[in-house]
Amino acid sequence: MKAQVLSDKELIGRYLKGDHNSLERLIHRHQNRIYAYILMIVKDKDLADDLFQDTFIKVINTIRAGSYNEEGKFLQWTMRIAHNLIIDHFRKSNRMPIFDNSKNEDFNIFDTINITDKSIEEEIITDQIHKDVRKLIELLPPEQKEVLYMRHYAEMSFKDIAEVTDVSINTALGRMRYALINLRKLIAEKNIVLTQ
Secondary structure (H helix, E strand, O other): OOOOOOOHHHHHHHHHOOOHHHHHHHHHHHHHHHHHHHHHHHOOHHHHHHHHHHHHHHHHHHHHOOOOOOOOOHHHHHHHHHHHHHHHHHHHHOOOOOOOOOOOOOOOHHHHOOOOOOOHHHHHHHHHHHHHHHHHHOOOOHHHHHHHHHHHOOOOOHHHHHHHHOOOHHHHHHHHHHHHHHHHHHHHHHOOOOOO
16 A cells, blocks of 8 residues: 655644654655755855754744745745855855856756766766766856756756745846856866767
């Protein structure tokens, strides 16, 4: 017999009725995406661990206080909390890098990476390409890196990205556009080949 899959809302309801395992299941369901997002932005495992823990302390306190009302959008709500904690961290440490966005050519780095069944050699090459792309992504300004990660790694819609980052959809789209433009520049500067 297949186990029943409860929605985030149902798990929260059960937690509020005293079932602490429900909260554990809810956190386990979303922890990889949220932790990966935090780590990708702050680039420091210890800091990511702290921010991840702070995120879920805030989540738990908000739910316990009866203040959670983001029905059906637990992941987006939690990502917004993580996002705000990251921004607070950057503001406190004054580490907001700036990147030149003067060239306005369309380019989608993810269009160059094919995902199909591959031989071992092709998988190794593809893995190296992904590592190279991740290194380039680390060179982007935080707001561009964030939207790129949310869109392509967390598979969030631009509407959800806009909600989480508290900007308009047009701003989220603009950040993605500049992220892709800047990645193209970096690829050209570093003579990186993204095809096999």
